[in-house]
Amino acid sequence: MSRLDIIKQNIDTIIGADELMERIRKGKKLRIKLGVDPTRPDLTFGHLVVFNKMKQFQDMGHDCILLIGDYTATIGDPSGRSDTRPVLTTDEVRANAETYLEQAFKVLDEERTLVRYNSEWFNKMSFGDTLNLARKMTVARMLERDDFAKRHASNSPISIVEFLYPLVQGYDSVMLESDVELGGTDQLFNMLVGRQLQKDAGQPEQAVITMPLLVGLDGTKKMSKSADNYISFNHSPKDMFGRVMSISDEAMWDYYRLLLMMDEERIAKHKNDHPMLAKKHLASSLVAMFYSLTDAKRELEQFEQVFAKNQRPDDMPEFTWASLAGPEPTYGLINLMNATDFFPSKKEIRRLIEQGGVKLNDEVVSETTLILDKPDDEVVIQAGKRKFFKIKG
Secondary structure, X not given: OOHHHHHHOOOOEEEOHHHHHHHHHOOOOOEEEEEEOOOOOOOEHHHHHHHHHHHHHHHOOOEXXXXXXXXXXXXXXXXXXXXXXXXXXXXXHHHHHHHHHHHHOOOOOHHHEEEEEOHHHHOOOOHHHHHHHHOOOOHHHHOOOHHHHHHHHOOOOOOHHHHHHHHHHHHHHHXXXXXXXXXXXXXXXXXXXXXXXXXXXXXXXXXXXXXXXXXXXXXXXXXXXXOOOOOEOOOOHXXXXXXXXXXXXXXXXXXXXXXXXXXXXXXXXXXXXXHHHHHHHHHHHHHHHHOOHHHHHHHHHHHHHHHHOOOOOOOOXXXXXXXXXXXXXXXXXXXXXXXXXXXXXXXXXXXXHHOOOEEEOOEEOOOOOOEEEOOOOEEEEEEOOOEEEEEEO
């Protein structure tokens, strides 16, 4: 592929393409900016879509800047939100930022990635500097943003701080003198503000490249932890494999395209396979990307053992009775399951039981009030299709 073809692969929008290619033709080493706000401890496969694009620029020899928005994370990016984000403490942001770097370098080349933090410049700004930055944008322009416009029309609160966020993100581009900014389609407005601020500062305007938003496991909403429809870089090989296998057949091809960077010709070959076979290949490839071929092979074998052969997995978490029930000789099943921390709530466990989704030693549990005796040896509990664990006496 040509350099332009590589740059355009999988993108949704590119603004400033002609200027960008002119800089490349002149041999300029581009400064590629990708900003992430460490608002949560895990990166998801939604982030992987944009990280893959940055890796392409990195492989072409350009300077890639991973901007950690440790300052902006304390504000909260309002993009795509219908309400105001909760405010994080500095300690929470710092802890999340550390895990972000560990995860990012599973995709990016650490030695060729420049890491910057926007607190480097924002912590030095005075209130007067902030007011001068605020003069760069009008309220009317801010209300052009779709999410702000909807919230304003529905009388939902919009804080002044949220209005400032696009300016803050745009100012990062000025400080980094970026040639290209990468982001999801929900970041387009913010990145265009960066172009405007660079122009006001007498800098060449950055090209803006947006990537499609990856659909989550529910098949409808964008992947996010808040929607609990995500796969994270830090999921175990077992969880990663199982979650990929749970996506819809329709969404699978976007995962091939955006996560594995597979071209349409190769995707067409997989479309000739049975959907289950194609999905197993997808899950194995993604586990191998973040772990190893050995891990991918093991999880494929375990998946087939559980689902195709209807057998228990060889490897499952183990708990002692004492760790879950303490000294009690009898204990409610719901309380035992809740004590594993595998489930979001007792309500969710009760719902699983009512729907016939819980088995005790391969027998379906029908009573939500079931009381268990401390086992002489062990019991195996299955919750849903993928979750197995043992409780030993």
